[in-house]
Amino acid sequence: EKSKSFLSHINETTANTTMKLALAASLIASAHAWSTPSMKADIPSAGNSRRDILQKGAALATGALAIPGAAQAYFLPDLPYPYEALEPYIDAPTMKLHHDKHHATYVAGINKYMEGKDEVSILDLMADALEAGPTKNSGGGHYNHAFFWAEMAPPDQAKKSKVSDQLDGLIKKSFGSMDEMKAKFEALAAPAATFGSGWVWVCVNKKGDALQVVNTPNQVNPLMKGALDEVMFPILGIDVWEHAYYLNYQNRRPEYVSAWWNVVNWDKVSENCAYVVENHSGVPVEG
Numbered sequence: 001e002k003s004k005s006f007l008s009h010i011n012e013t014t015a016n017t018t019m020k021l022a023l024a025a026s027l028i029a030s031a032h033a034w035s036t037p038s039m040k041a042d043i044p045s046a047g048n049s050r051r052d053i054l055q056k057g058a059a060l061a062t063g064a065l066a067i068p069g070a071a072q073a074y075f076l077p078d079l080p081y082p083y084e085a086l087e088p089y090i091d092a093p094t095m096k097l098h099h100d101k102h103h104a105t106y107v108a109g110i111n112k113y114m115e116g117k118d119e120v121s122i123l124d125l126m127a128d129a130l131e132a133g134p135t136k137n138s139g140g141g142h143y144n145h146a147f148f149w150a151e152m153a154p155p156d157q158a159k160k161s162k163v164s165d166q167l168d169g170l171i172k173k174s175f176g177s178m179d180e181m182k183a184k185f186e187a188l189a190a191p192a193a194t195f196g197s198g199w200v201w202v203c204v205n206k207k208g209d210a211l212q213v214v215n216t217p218n219q220v221n222p223l224m225k226g227a228l229d230e231v232m233f234p235i236l237g238i239d240v241w242e243h244a245y246y247l248n249y250q251n252r253r254p255e256y257v258s259a260w261w262n263v264v265n266w267d268k269v270s271e272n273c274a275y276v277v278e279n280h281s282g283v284p285v286e287g
Contacts, residue, residue, distance in 0.1 A: 072111045073119045076104050077146055077286035085154040089259040091248045102243050103145040106219070107287065109138030122146070123282050126223040127231070140219035144199060146285035148239055151272070153265035164270035166277070167235075170204070174211040182261065184213045189240055189257045197241040200257075202269075203232035208277045211235075223282045233276035234283070236269050 079099055084092035110122070113134040122143050129135040153161065163171070163178070175181040181202070187193060189200040194215045203212050203222050212232060214222055222232040238244075238260055245256035272283045 073114050074107050074111055074122055074142060075287050076100075076107045077149065079149055081152075081154055086152060086263045089155065089262045090152075090245075094243075094245065094247045097247070098239075098243055099145075099149070103142070106138045106141030106145065109134065110142050113138060121284065122287060123223075123284050126221065126282060127225055129224045130220070130226045136224065137219050140221055140224070142287060143223075143285055144219055144221055144237065144239065146287045147234065147237060147283065150285065151236060151265055151268050152263045153268070155262050158263050158265050161264075161266040161268070162270070163266045164274065167266075167270045167273045170209075170211050170273065175213075181211070181213065185238075186254065186257050188213055188215050189238060189253070191253055194240055200238050200240060201232075201234045202236040203234050204273060204276045205232055206230050206280070208280055233281065235272035235276060236264070 076099075079095070082092075083095040083099075086095065110125075122139060125132075125135050125139045126143055129139055132139075152158070168178075171178055171181050175184060185200060185202065194200060194217075196217070198215055198217045199219075199221065200213065200215045201222055203214055204210075205212055214228055214232065216222060216227055220227045221237075222228055222234055225231055238257060240253060240257070245253065249256040249259075275281075275283055
């Protein structure tokens with residue numbers, strides 16, 4: 001009788017485990033199917049994004065079989081719009097490759113580097129990133145791209161967005177006008193000024209009373225101590241790595257930079273400005 005009872009318990013446990021694994025596999029397969037067939041994607045809603053589905057599947061699988069090291073400190077945030085939403089200024093194939101491959105590589109890199117270390121926000125990692133080696137590249141790449149996606153919007157939405165009174169005042173104080181700021185920004189984004197790969201930023205200075213246009217190489221950003229003469233707080237930034245524009249613009253980087261203004265969400269940039277002036281800190285990002 002005891003043997004039968006023991007065998008019955010083993011069979012029941014095995015069946016429950018198998019059912020959990022099957023359900024997890026089904027959810028993961030659904031997420032894969034959701035993302036694979038088309039270049040287009042619907043705007044994700046809470047609870048049904050590909051990341052949410054994968055996380056639920058992983059949770060079920062972990063409940064059935066504990067997998068050491070499965071938890072990841074950082075994740076690839078969903079785009080806040082479909083891949084094709086920024087066309088004709090940024091094309092869907094570029095957005096898909098840039099987000100799903102390049103950004104994902106930075107996320108994987110910083111997760112690998114942070115294995116066994118204390119978990120901190122990606123923003124908090126930026127300050128000492130230049131001294132930390134991989135944090136400068138993978139961590140900077142993750143922060144910069146998460147920041148970049150959030151500051152853009154479809155052209156019709158971007159056109160309706162507004163520069164706040166606070167931001168407008170800082171632009172006029174620092175550059176004279178929006179046109180002057182854009183001209184300085186575009187000049188610094190030109191290949192001769194930002195050679196090879198890098199970023200160009202509009203930053204609030206450390207005192208919080210003026211703006212500056214600056215550039216940084218590779219995945220370095222102005223939040224990193226030692227990157228510039230002083231730490232600055234980005235409120236707007238453009239990726240001028242070739243992977244950000246080459247499919248559509250080839251070697252015509254200035255054309256890409258000029259077109260990019262059509263997808264800048266000034267509501268978000270104004271929000272970034274208000275945050276850093278009040279907090280003297282970088283803008284938090286998702287992921």
